[in-house]
Amino acid sequence: MIDKFWPDMAAAVADIPDGASVMIGGFGSSGIPFALIDAVCAAGPRHLTVISNNTGSGETGVSALLREGLVDKVVCSYPRSRGSVWFERLYQTNAIELELVPQGTLAERMRAAGAGLGGFFTPTGYGTALADGKETRMIDGRGHVLESPLAADYALLSAYKADPWGNLVYNTAARNFNPVMATAARCAVVEVGDRVALGTLDPEAVVSPGLFIDRVVVREQP
Amino acid sequence: MIDKFWPDMAAAVADIPDGASVMIGGFGSSGIPFALIDAVCAAGPRHLTVISNNTGSGETGVSALLREGLVDKVVCSYPRSRGSVWFERLYQTNAIELELVPQGTLAERMRAAGAGLGGFFTPTGYGTALADGKETRMIDGRGHVLESPLAADYALLSAYKADPWGNLVYNTAARNFNPVMATAARCAVVEVGDRVALGTLDPEAVVSPGLFIDRVVVREQP
Amino acid sequence: MSLPRLTTHEMAARLAADIPDGAYVNLGIGMPVIVANHVPAGRQVIYHSENGILGVGRSPEPGEDHDPDLINAAKDPVTLIEGGCYFDTAESFAMMRGGHLDLAVLGAFQVSATGDLANWATHDATYPPAVGGAMDLAVGARTVYVLMRHTTKDGTPKLLETCDLPLTGTACVSRVYTDLGVFEIDRDNASAHVIERFAGVSAHALQSVTGFKLVE
């Protein structure tokens, strides 16, 4: 029987190599795979590229990876948040590279990678500094920027419930980037609050079908 | 209070003008807005462009629009089905124009229109007759075709339940093209089996959020 | 010269008065969020939040049980109203970019005479730039209103012939609501029509703190 559950967080992230690109779900403090991130910090792969909407706050989440010096580059729409001190410190000392991407373009580039598309024209960012150096085109009288698909080696995700096939549902606004990242990563690893039996999830309400998901780990309740 | 329900099918399609482009949801016999199509047949706008995965079967659905001579052009992935006699008849006498589009490209062109994108590169169709005359590009060593967004004046859709704001859920495989067409039409008209009270639909399981929907009509039970 | 200026809440209320019943609206971080508190009674407005919510409701009361995952674009706790729903970021921005929101209300550093918007980056290179969803709203909402003070703290106009800060989008702003008045951008003529001058603000005084031509 197909069972995508792994026994623990450490095992599920142990093969992330130095230099890997890693998508990390979440928006603000919602939908962040805190336990998987802690496991990556413990494993300690270096020279990571982290792709995430924010750069964490305080000492947890993406901030922890930054603090541990594991990250060379961040691809991100909003690295500046209350308490994003670790990112700001690295940025001000030129110790980290930042690729700033408008949030919708960031999500859409992931979707393009997950959907097997070679790129897309978007009006977002046209005529701004974030289109510098990019191919542009007038389409129906409107300026557009050509954006490329954005894939990653791994995605670290957070969901509410999973069944053994990796079908996922989320809780309220914790959904955010998690489903689209699941489609764009070669290996999608998810921490979930609950494992449920096959057939328990409403087939009309599954948000991430299991074929996008490679590994699932149950998060320990605090 | 926002209430997108209309009293009857006839009123909901009465303003479709001659020459309009009309998306029609469904795949095979599943998820087809039969009652809305009947209402359009009765209203009788001419020179329509119909955008739909299939061209109907027998005397109902898209076939009825074809039989009534209301359609100048079909944009479609699979016009040939068991019983698609009306389309075949018109096609063989050159009485209708066909734009054949691979099914995934058809859906993705609608999504691009609905998502405000100017077009996308897809590997689908590269090197085939369906890419003739289209711009192509090698991306990462692979041939791609540039496809344009596909919008429509109206979408005629079928869903299972709607609340007064037009939030929709579907039944099993009747979902198909309906949600993506809802995003791509300037006026999305939906027939539903049931009207439910606001707050009845699970906010985690709404498939088409009401902001994509303009008009809803309850279909009479047979 | 000291001008009589509206308070933040008065500005928000003035803009709120112009939001039509039944509109789908995204309110930007900062001052725009306050607009929700001032929509006239009887008008139903559905608020969108970029992180995947349609139907954002009030903030939970202090001490009230709330879902820690349920936050808005400003990362503050919120609730969901009846009829609201959730979706992922890709779909959320499809709504924004695809013209499905009737209105976005954004804050701004500067707005130009042709409706260019600058609201995401300053000239301070040591501070990390952050753009979030601002560029998508600027190009995607059917209508973009800006809510901002008329001048910077030191009195420099924020309505300018040309923005000198990095742009968020070009030719995207329809109206600007400030603490001195309401202005309809006339892109073709690189000017603005004054819809309203608030009490005690003379046409001359208003023009003197505005960087492009105002038409009464």
Added chain:
Amino acid sequence: MSLPRLTTHEMAARLAADIPDGAYVNLGIGMPVIVANHVPAGRQVIYHSENGILGVGRSPEPGEDHDPDLINAAKDPVTLIEGGCYFDTAESFAMMRGGHLDLAVLGAFQVSATGDLANWATHDATYPPAVGGAMDLAVGARTVYVLMRHTTKDGTPKLLETCDLPLTGTACVSRVYTDLGVFEIDRDNASAHVIERFAGVSAHALQSVTGFKLVE
């Protein structure tokens, strides 16, 4: 010369034997659909249908209650297995095009020595062409197997140096399962490696009904 040929069910069973446990698979309309009936016991395969189903189950029994909306890509009634789910066409084709299906099994009119596939249009201009999801599967599935008879009814080879019918996709087929054998396409050498010749089919006889070079 009459060759001993596998029946349709024998062909389907031979291909089914090569589907790995746990695979996500799309079976094309026609002969490929039959493959599902022949997957060895104990192997769990999850079937995708382009119209928005993952976890397609058996056909309903005659007289059994079934949901008329629940049909597969061939428009035949099906069921959903435990763990299955529904989605819309845009997401369904994102799965197909995005490389998330392990395997697509397609029928074909012709396959070329470099893995080009022709399976959607004939030369009959009066009959409407129909492509459906074939082109998306051809480019998108991680692996594409073709299941087809080795020759047309009049004995013409369907494995050809170059397809003369309109292409579905280029360089997309990995393997071909026919009623005479199993063939691994070698794109770089424009030939095929014979994985298996079925009982009673000589190498010479096989080559004589094949339009490009076979390597044993």
